[in-house]
Amino acid sequence: ERYATLKRFLERNPHPIKPYQLALQLADLFDQYQVHRSDWLLDWAEGKDILKKREEGTASLDIPPDQRWQPDFWRALIEDLGEHWEMNSRSRLHTKFISRLHEIADQGEPIPPGLSRRIIIFGISSLPRQVLETLAALSRVCQVLYFVHNPCRYYWADIIEGKELLSESSRRFAKKEGFPSVLEDQDLHRFGNPLLASWGKQGRDYVKLLDEWDDLATSQKIFKNDINLFSEDLPDASSLLQQVQNGILELLPLPSEAEKTTPIGKDDDSITFHIAHSPQREIEILHDQLLRIFDQKEDSPSSIQPRDVIVMLPDIDRYAPHIEAVFGQQPDPSIENPPPAIPYSIADRKTRGHDPICKAMEALLDLPASRFAASEILDLLEVEALQRRFGLKVPDVSLLQRWIRDAGIRWGIDVEHRSEGEFHAPIDPTLSLNQNTWDFGFKRLFLGYAMGHGDAFEGITPYPEIGGMEGPILGALRDLLNSLQSLRDRLKAEAIPEAWVALFKELIDAFFQPQGSEEERSVALLRETLDQWYRQVAEAGLTTSLPLAIVKEAWISKLDEPRLTQRFLGGSVNFCTLMPMRSIPFKVVCLLGMNAADFPRLQPQ
Template identity: 45%
Template sequence: MSARELPTGLMLVHGNQPERMRDLIVQWIGQNPLAPLEKEMFLVQSNGIAQWLKLAFAADPEAGGCGIAAALEMSLPSRFLWQAYRAVLGNDAVPAVSPFDKSRLVWRLMRMLPALLDEPGYAPLKRFMANDEDQRKCFQLAQRVADLLDQYQVYRSDWLAAWAAHEDVLIDARNARVALPEEARWQAALWRALLADVSAQAADGIGLRDTGRAAVHEAFMARAQAWRDGDARPRELPRRLVVFGISSLPRQSVEVLAALARWSQVLMCVHNPCMHYWADIVADQDLLRARHARQRRRAGAPAQLDEAHLHLHAQPLLAAWGKQGRDFIGLLDEYDSDEARETYTPHFTRIGQRIDLFDGEDALTLLQQLQDDIRDLRPLDETREHWEPVDVQDDESIRFHVAHSAQREVEILHDRLLAAFAADPTLRPRDVIVMVPDIEVYAPHIQAVFGLLDASDPRSMPFSVADRAQRAFDPLIGALEMLLALPYSRVTVSDVLDLLEVPAVRTRFGIDAEDVPKLRNWIDGANIRWGLHAAQRASLGLPQADELSAPNSWAFGLRRMLLGYAAGERAGAWRGIEPYSEIGGLDAALLGPLTRLVDALDHAWRTLSEPATVEVWCERLRALKTAFFSAGDGEDAYTLDRLDGALETWREACDEAALTQPLPLAIVSENWLAALEGGGLSQRFFAGAVTFATLMPMRAIPFRRVCLLGMNDGDYPRSRTPLDFDLMRRDYRPGDRSRREDDRYLFLEALLSARDHLHVSWIGRSVTDNTPRPPSVLVGQLRDHLKAGWRLAGNEAGNEAGGGEALLDALTIEHRLQPFSPDYFPAQPEAATLYTYAHEWGTPVPQPRDSARAAALSAPERDEPLSISELGEFLRDPVRSFFRQRLRVAFESEDAASENHEPFEVDALQAWQLQGELIRAQLAAMERGEADLEPAALARLERMHRSGDLATGGFGEVIGEELLAPMPELFAEYRKALARWPDPLEHQYEIRLDATLDGRILSLDDWLSDLRAGPEGALGRVILEPGTLVKDNRYRGDRLVPYWVAHVAAQIAAGPVTTVIVSKVGVAEFAPLEPAVARDYLLALLAAWDDGARRPLPLAVKTAFAWLRKLPDSFDGARASVPAEAWEAARGAYEGNGRTPGERDTNAYLRRAFADFEALAAHDDFVVLATRLLLPVSRAPLASSRAKRASSDAGETA
């Protein structure tokens, strides 16, 4: 058959295996080619089907392909059918886009609805749209009504025709007419109003009034029926049309395909799960119009099948899930007569093919047997007799996995796939599809599990995630979303820093990725928190203020930065602005881009805040896009082009709808962003990797392994609450779409598409209390069917029920809550049901007694000597020092909430820092010889207010008073201490000490200053501590530790020195030490530092001091001499007592290294370290008449 002799007509091929129909299509086109350069047109419903067909054509001829996939055009049915209307009726008669298209109708309704509300019959809409100042209700109603009318045009065109003729009726599937309910009469009136409005814009010819889908379809059908042989064929129609992978079409679309068969060869491949007639096993079979069926009844089935005998002749799963497919096949039967098949069957016979491709293969596995039952319409009674018992050791074709969370589902899947690849070298990642109800829910878990491993890891496998909304993964769209929310946004530090993480934004403003941390530090240092300026804050409901009284805003912070760079800190405040002087040198060039970014945000905020017409909005949004984004790569350029295209399409739709009213930003931004999520065939699929996708209709592509995750009760089948005014829900017709029916048929298609294995998992256990949770009702039906139809091999004869239950238990794997459960690491893994390839979880955990010495690192490489402050910080928290200094790991997380809010209150650390600044200001005043220190303190407090360190208004005044309150008494005590050593020494004293450790030299090298001389040459150091030294009548040992280390070092550097530490609450005094004692202590501390750089030392300072307090004075250092009450006190200090958190609870480093007190104190290291390093600190402070009253009763060190 040559290309010029291509016969026309509608040809239908049925089959239960899509790959067989695909091979037929490839062979048919290969042997019946079109003319050169003529395109083959395919109608598909998903990108997966399109890619699958292209791969088949591109396969080598030896593999059944054509060797090339060229001139193949894939289209969605709705798009092609509108093109067919235009090809037959003429482009002048039918516009490229109908004014009744949903995307166009929304904006016409936006204009018309407010004007119609006062007319009779619109009372329901008027009630809904009350109090709609921002037009949001109107927009939402317009969207829903447009969607509903779009559905009516496809599925209820007879209603619209009656309404247009002023007949307010509903027509049911049996063609009976009933009056339209009173509360719904507004729908008929609105349709007539829409027709009249469109008609008013009509041009010559057929007129826009007639370009609704229903009217155009009617005109098309009339033209097709009037066509006679010899009439000119529409040139723009393809000569061949292949419909593949579509499991449902509305009647209107099938009518068009049948009509096109007059001019074109229309080849439809129908995925039919059953080779026999099965329409009467599903509800509402009496509504089908077909008087004949292509498939014949199964042998032994009665001509009339009533509900009472359904179980004797029906396959239960097909009856439960097949309604959508039944409707579609029944609709096709109306156009597939015996006479028609006789005309095209010989063409297929000539190339060795058939039009009914129902092939039964040897059903060796449980999955194949189940599929064979559906193909053969085998009832349950026959199933029990037909199949042998299942040996689950050899048959792994179906498995159910019960998990505790979505994360565990993905981890389990990863392990199972690794096992499958290891067991079958022919299995490739592209042979696996994983489908979930909502890919956005699972995408983070997929990335966390499959994206965790490096490509060099043998456990790594390629994967791709399809069907994600662009705004969920495209940072440019996320940034645009933030910008479009500016009028309602606080414009926090997090918001702007998130913008700077977007490459297209950085490119626009000339900022490199490595510059962002520096900008973050400047922003934090300038005390920027939120708000562009005072006016922007006022727009959010805050009291109006002048620009200079908006501390912590972006304008406030930028003024500080610019003044600090221009004048420096010493210049002092200027017009109430406190300079931020940390910016200088070449780094200052970054201030320009930051300022331009904030100025652009300010301009965008001002322009986006006011409603505007469509034309103005298009100008604004294009300017916004240009101001903030510059494409740095092809993906960004493509996204920006799509944004431009979406704006142009929206403008055209609004122009056509004559929408001239001003619109608010909320409506405009929602429409613009939603336009990027439009359906199409551009999503990536079949990327040569494990494919993750959303469960979507018409994806019945065969895969060797089909995995269904998230099959939870309530999540699948998915439900959508119908609109109250949706009249279709009261009147079912075959072919109507339903989300739940779609999902049922999709589950059936997924079951039929699996060739080797079906993996089903759900969250079947609560993550909090392990209580069971049911699976999806569809999974429950599948499990019940397997239990009723098969039995486990080896089960006692005659015990059918028990055999089915035992089989279900064998097919179901109950997984543990955590991936590191010991159950996943059995002694004989080859025979285990539970296993994992994440061997990191199985690393043997050292016993608590050995944990202090486990996995020590090599000796640290340090070229520079240690300083006194480093040793002090180490002793204060050795475990934190190990993680931070050796491992470079920080567990403290930045508090995003605090960086986005002004400081209404200060915590203990902030108070310590601020009071430290006040102390330094007053010390400087003392050095200048000022007797009254209050002015210096007040001046520094005023700088804090100007710098944004304190809250504005009353909050800041209260905080300032609290910070100043202890200062007079603190400095009075400080002066008393200074009087003991009245003469400050200018000389600095060097301390240098070398420790030899395993042949290495570890040095301490530092300088001591601030020493003072007293009578008879006595030396002393007086230190002001901003915090408190005494709590609960005890010295706080953790506060004393750094001062103790410096005190010991002073004994070696300068001789006998007394140290006095003065704090808000408490004064501590360290007496001089013998130089030999001080030397031995520092050598021991250097050795501990070296050990602590190799492993986390089992020493928690607060816990150790609680332990030391309970030791007798006669303690000899032996573990056996420690009284029980000391251990109990230490345990309470470390783990807490239920009311008060312990040291472990407030220190993430301790939690990581020592989970409980047993792990901390199991080894003798705790006793040795606490005794050697902290016992001297515990007994060092002297209580004297010079100490404050609060410390006079201290007696002990906490």
């Protein structure tokens, strides 16, 4: 059976979310095929179960036996789309678009309406082959100017192992004088720059890809001047950073001990390394170093401001709490002339991980599997929008925390809840199953409110610390638990998408009363992503009942999708994820979390 691989995945540890996870992976896989190997998909659509190679004149490869389900799956998808296949397949649209552009150019037709006479692309570090094919076809009917960053003025693909050398005629960049025609592995250190050799694979591959589409003779004919714009008037490499930069630009190997090198000054801090034992210590060192830089440059013409600094990390969410703890601390009033606070902003954070309302929403959707631990309910009570909805104030939360602790509430709604599924009875057989549940605790709290100090009533000892004016606070806690229990019961059953959307909108209104721009923005984001998910479901014609696990993940995961509203370049020290081209406008670039296990980031397969 060709689908045995997928079947094994679904049958091993079955869970309602696994079909959805598999669908996500398959969608991403075939989307990548459409971008990078559309020729494979076109062959598969015609019934050719082969893997075509890029190089002309080379034989195609057979698909491995355990992957032969992929062509079948693609054809089944085409059959399911029916007449919509032609307009929804990127690979098919790409082929038609390219053919139409060549037809316009060959027949001398006018430029189609809406197509600009000139297209300019810049600030992009890499593009897939399919996009370059499109730009090459567009260049036949309009002018296309593509500005490419290249760290080295010479042809440098030779210095990386595993390359396929291009022919001399297709290279835009000349070989450096003195380079051998073929560079052996043992000579890499003698002729190649080690940073390009180890970190330049993506740039090497991209420059090589551009060379395949670059008509060097035509460009030299049109552009009389040299369009390889490398600076000829380089400053003296006085700092270590300038020496590194010039070494990459000029394709210089590491100097030998016998060669004369430029000495590094004792006060040269252009490149510095710090070793720290924890993320917290990394941030503390960074904070101290930035204060030193701002203080040193304060009166100089080349002063460094917070907006000139970028801090990039492989995992921004892991470091965000430490950043807020160090950079967000208030100056100590007991210290004379305390260091100034450094303004900062954190970009690229996952909304579901730090936004209080979104975190609370995710916790509410997890109620069917919740033990109703006291700590979980107290975490919900920390959300101010939820406090307002149930008539509570910030000081009331600490009071409720004391009541819950002293009343002995630990986990579980009642005996029935504790008896469900994976929840087990107490280890001590002398204890009642109702001991330390919310039902047990509320009986103590309300009995104490009604009678104050007194003897136990039907085996329940009253909790006497609740006064008459505090009754509404206790009632609000009871209302919250009733609402949570009712919501838990409603979330257990499967429902059609329309019913889920109605329930979630009701949930937002029932548990949150936003106040202020931040909270209103969070609630608006919840509603916006929910409507977006429902539109996609409606377009797909999905009307079957779905379990909560799938609906929750499909909705909440949309909160983390990139949006234009995320702050960046806001005039302060910018903390962000490591991404290409991000460091260009900054004078100071700092890297944190560059541990061997964390960078380069590994994509799970």
